[in-house]
Amino acid sequence: MRSLNVALDERAYDIHIGRGLIDRGDLFASVLKRKRAVVISNEVVAPLYASRVLAALDSVGVAHQLVVLPDGEIHKDWPTLNLIFDALLGARVERSTTLIALGGGVIGDMVGFAAATYQRGVPFIQVPTTLLSQVDSSVGGKTAINHPLGKNMIGAFYQPKLVLADIDTLDTLPDRELKAGLAEVIKYGLIRDREFFDWLEINMPRLLARDTEALAFAIERSCRNKAEVVIEDETEAGVRAHLNLGHTFGHAIETGLGYGEWLHGEAVAAGTLMAAELSRRLGWLNDADVARIRRIHDAAGLALRGPKMGVERYLELMSHDKKVEAGKLRLVLLKRIGEATVFGDAPVADIAASIERCCGDA
Amino acid sequence: MRSLNVALDERAYDIHIGRGLIDRGDLFASVLKRKRAVVISNEVVAPLYASRVLAALDSVGVAHQLVVLPDGEIHKDWPTLNLIFDALLGARVERSTTLIALGGGVIGDMVGFAAATYQRGVPFIQVPTTLLSQVDSSVGGKTAINHPLGKNMIGAFYQPKLVLADIDTLDTLPDRELKAGLAEVIKYGLIRDREFFDWLEINMPRLLARDTEALAFAIERSCRNKAEVVIEDETEAGVRAHLNLGHTFGHAIETGLGYGEWLHGEAVAAGTLMAAELSRRLGWLNDADVARIRRIHDAAGLALRGPKMGVERYLELMSHDKKVEAGKLRLVLLKRIGEATVFGDAPVADIAASIERCCGDA
Ligand SMILES: NC(=O)c1ccc[n+]([C@@H]2O[C@H](COP(=O)([O-])OP(=O)(O)OC[C@H]3O[C@@H](n4cnc5c(N)ncnc54)[C@H](O)[C@@H]3O)[C@@H](O)[C@H]2O)c1
Ligand SMILES: NC(=O)c1ccc[n+]([C@@H]2O[C@H](COP(=O)([O-])OP(=O)(O)OC[C@H]3O[C@@H](n4cnc5c(N)ncnc54)[C@H](O)[C@@H]3O)[C@@H](O)[C@H]2O)c1
Ligand SMILES: [Zn+2]
Ligand SMILES: [Zn+2]
Numbered sequence: 190m191r192s193l194n195v196a197l198d199e200r201a202y203d204i205h206i207g208r209g210l211i212d213r214g215d216l217f218a219s220v221l222k223r224k225r226a227v228v229i230s231n232e233v234v235a236p237l238y239a240s241r242v243l244a245a246l247d248s249v250g251v252a253h254q255l256v257v258l259p260d261g262e263i264h265k266d267w268p269t270l271n272l273i274f275d276a277l278l279g280a281r282v283e284r285s286t287t288l289i290a291l292g293g294g295v296i297g298d299m300v301g302f303a304a305a306t307y308q309r310g311v312p313f314i315q316v317p318t319t320l321l322s323q324v325d326s327s328v329g330g331k332t333a334i335n336h337p338l339g340k341n342m343i344g345a346f347y348q349p350k351l352v353l354a355d356i357d358t359l360d361t362l363p364d365r366e367l368k369a370g371l372a373e374v375i376k377y378g379l380i381r382d383r384e385f386f387d388w389l390e391i392n393m394p395r396l397l398a399r400d401t402e403a404l405a406f407a408i409e410r411s412c413r414n415k416a417e418v419v420i421e422d423e424t425e426a427g428v429r430a431h432l433n434l435g436h437t438f439g440h441a442i443e444t445g446l447g448y449g450e451w452l453h454g455e456a457v458a459a460g461t462l463m464a465a466e467l468s469r470r471l472g473w474l475n476d477a478d479v480a481r482i483r484r485i486h487d488a489a490g491l492a493l494r495g496p497k498m499g500v501e502r503y504l505e506l507m508s509h510d511k512k513v514e515a516g517k518l519r520l521v522l523l524k525r526i527g528e529a530t531v532f533g534d535a536p537v538a539d540i541a542a543s544i545e546r547c548c549g550d551a
Numbered sequence: 552m553r554s555l556n557v558a559l560d561e562r563a564y565d566i567h568i569g570r571g572l573i574d575r576g577d578l579f580a581s582v583l584k585r586k587r588a589v590v591i592s593n594e595v596v597a598p599l600y601a602s603r604v605l606a607a608l609d610s611v612g613v614a615h616q617l618v619v620l621p622d623g624e625i626h627k628d629w630p631t632l633n634l635i636f637d638a639l640l641g642a643r644v645e646r647s648t649t650l651i652a653l654g655g656g657v658i659g660d661m662v663g664f665a666a667a668t669y670q671r672g673v674p675f676i677q678v679p680t681t682l683l684s685q686v687d688s689s690v691g692g693k694t695a696i697n698h699p700l701g702k703n704m705i706g707a708f709y710q711p712k713l714v715l716a717d718i719d720t721l722d723t724l725p726d727r728e729l730k731a732g733l734a735e736v737i738k739y740g741l742i743r744d745r746e747f748f749d750w751l752e753i754n755m756p757r758l759l760a761r762d763t764e765a766l767a768f769a770i771e772r773s774c775r776n777k778a779e780v781v782i783e784d785e786t787e788a789g790v791r792a793h794l795n796l797g798h799t800f801g802h803a804i805e806t807g808l809g810y811g812e813w814l815h816g817e818a819v820a821a822g823t824l825m826a827a828e829l830s831r832r833l834g835w836l837n838d839a840d841v842a843r844i845r846r847i848h849d850a851a852g853l854a855l856r857g858p859k860m861g862v863e864r865y866l867e868l869m870s871h872d873k874k875v876e877a878g879k880l881r882l883v884l885l886k887r888i889g890e891a892t893v894f895g896d897a898p899v900a901d902i903a904a905s906i907e908r909c910c911g912d913a
Binding site for chain 2: 267271274275278279281305306307308309310331332333336338339342343344345346424425509
């Protein structure tokens, strides 16, 4: 088991990474205020792993209850969140009871937001079961649901008490989801960890083959990178924005096609290539850098081009993005591989040309 | 103008109390991150005061927009909250825009929760327009909406940037609402400020007559008391519970009769008399103390008895209360006038007898 601590003062918590963690009643029990927990999962993940978590809780005498939600980003919304509140209030769940999020980023974000707001805050544990949620969404305390007018528009900053990233659970993860998660892994190399980027260039095949050691290393390294950023900037006032490399372009793809058409990681991958292209036009990256960035995404089996939606449409969708300040599009770009920057002065013509170059059929 | 600061480190903020404050563009402008604000009010308060707030914002060049919600506790719910999100997203409101809550506690709690969760948090200003909201709900950062299965069950701790308690706005407040607010004013005297209790015994008639000086003094003193408690215990882990004197009984009344039948303050008043009676049975208050407590509520024109719902029903409703821990009813009681305590071991027979004695027709 690999472990790290996200050192956020009184909100500090541990992340454990390894196999068989969901069977470890002791790990769960170590952070419970009282011996009661509500496990919240979805129709896909619950049949696979809920019984193991419940057995682990049984083994340490923790009373529990299971709430199973419908699956999918489309259900990351108020009505589904309300199913959680209905269940908690129906069972008269008290403020000292801990919620356990068992699933991917959708479950993690939604249960996290439920925990942040149920009776103004109850403790919760993240048990992320997708690569994306293990390396990204379960770390950092961003929780949210979607609104018909925008993704993640309603949420809170709220930290879990513990994160258990069990590599066992990745065994059942569809290939396409694994690859989408790799987009965020690559991101850490690009924005702040050149050494990790180099490692990824060599080890991508091992990750795709789900080699335990390689996965454990990549997950830990990703979590460390994310944790460092979050500690520096818990509420996204500054450097945390770097985590959004490729995301403003990517969100335009996700929204433009309708949520769920492209996976988040797939959209981020295509968006990252647009950001890399724009960084080249601004004179920060050279052709070789851009080629390396394309190659590693290719090696991870990720899309290298965004969908053909028309540049105007991209720009319009991007202007809705949360990162807009005073009408200005602030983009995360690369100074070099391993160093990101937020830039608000990219000429629209260059943004447009970068999109144009990286979308549609090759 | 009287002022105090709620010293919560980086979340510190000022409370100003006086007349004509909603006309003071300079006060609003002093805390805005950028010159844009969204004023959120309801169908009763907006026609009375929104134009003054908007004119004040105009006077300092702040772009603004007004959102008017339906009035009433019954609308302190998700659909109404969602009207705020719809308006904010429809107007593409950015994270640096400030929300201004103009209204009573319902508007303050709901706009506060909208501010806490819109894009994971935007700044907001409280302009409380009822006595209850000026002395209680606008201070301390508790925000919430109701759920069909419970009041204030979904919410967040989230501090405003500024509170403007404008006594002008109380001119239009119905008498019944003024009296309900006085219940919370009396509460501060009872739980921690005996000197204030003494002052209230003398000055209650001035408050009922809406004497400016008396109101300003009572509002400031109440806010100071609440602020001190909140600073000591921002997230309600300990002493903040004292603010719930009379509230567990009171909530049973509000829920039992259906929200809106009795006003919150009216229910709290009756609940406080039950708590006083129970404190007497436990040997902490004497007959004279209880008589004083009855007298001051009487002087404020408040109900001295709860509705006849049957003791069993009271107890059942109270057991749903948030303050239940591990099945135990933890009640805020009085050691003496001016000192509260949380007590989890009151015999059920005594709780029942206290309710019995203080409910139904006299
Ligand atoms: N909070 C953050 O900081 C943050 C960061 C990045 C992404 N996100 C959010 O995360 C979400 C995406 O997360 P995701 O990619 O994990 O999507 P997801 O939660 O929808 O999971 C993808 C699919 O895999 C299934 N699944 C999950 N675990 C499985 C397993 N072990 N075996 C088989 N199937 C499994 C899920 O049920 C789902 O059908 C988005 O809503 C995004 O906004 C949040
Ligand atoms: N957050 C907290 O710490 C806290 C504390 C106590 C109460 N509360 C909440 O506050 C709410 C009760 O607040 P309230 O008593 O202010 O009720 P309210 O907001 O419903 O106001 C009472 C009525 O008076 C009207 N009104 C408001 N200002 C007016 C004015 N100046 N002139 C004429 N009419 C006016 C309102 O529109 C409403 O019809 C409850 O929802 C309660 O849960 C919260
Ligand atoms: Zn992402
Ligand atoms: Zn109250």
